[in-house]
Amino acid sequence: MRPMRVMLQPIGESDWQLLARLAIRLPQHLPFVECQVSPRTLSLPPGAITPRRQWLANVLLAQLVVPPGFDRVVGVTNVDLVVPPFNFVFGIAEVDGRRAVISTARLMDHDAEVTEVRALKEVLHELGHTLGLPHCPDPSCVAAFSNTLADTDRKGPKFCLKCYQRLLVSWQQQCSEAKQEGHDGGDRSKCR
Numbered sequence: 001m002r003p004m005r006v007m008l009q010p011i012g013e014s015d016w017q018l019l020a021r022l023a024i025r026l027p028q029h030l031p032f033v034e035c036q037v038s039p040r041t042l043s044l045p046p047g048a049i050t051p052r053r054q055w056l057a058n059v060l061l062a063q064l065v066v067p068p069g070f071d072r073v074v075g076v077t078n079v080d081l082v083v084p085p086f087n088f089v090f091g092i093a094e095v096d097g098r099r100a101v102i103s104t105a106r107l108m109d110h111d112a113e114v115t116e117v118r119a120l121k122e123v124l125h126e127l128g129h130t131l132g133l134p135h136c137p138d139p140s141c142v143a144a145f146s147n148t149l150a151d152t153d154r155k156g157p158k159f160c161l162k163c164y165q166r167l168l169v170s171w172q173q174q175c176s177e178a179k180q181e182g183h184d185g186g187d188r189s190k191c192r
Helices: 016-029 057-063 112-130 149-154 161-180
Strands: 004-011 033-037 072-077 091-093 099-103
Touching: 004 016, 016 033, 016 072, 016 112, 057 072, 057 091, 057 099, 072 112, 091 112, 099 112, 112 149
Parallel strands: 004 033, 004 072, 072 099
Antiparallel strands: 091 099
């Protein structure tokens, strides 16, 4: 099984140090992942801001493009995100897709390590959705739903054994299907 290549894509003003640390930590929790930070920043899309000064997560997600040679892209922004009818979201992903976006706006803490771990949990959570993983009933699993910041803090940055096995099987199946279709010969974008 080849690694899943993930691009972290800054959107709007970005904390480059945080992104670099996330790229290093992500493979520690998903060993089949290789991660890199995009050298360019995407602009926030005009017209995606609501009267409550929140940004429509679906619009940010739609502007993401998986770069050639990568399997997934995760947009990272510091603006507050919303998906109506919710009041806010920490992130959103295409289930069984290739794109996700997270926001650090509600994850910030005076302790940079706390902020980093929260952001890591959200990236891992959304990547799980791109591999078809639903929310986990185990509140300590990173795949558990976070309705509040306390929920995010309660769960760990690891998938429970059941969820981790589902992720591995999903990625192996995607790679096997791509190989059978003859698309795995160096074109990583075909192995979804």
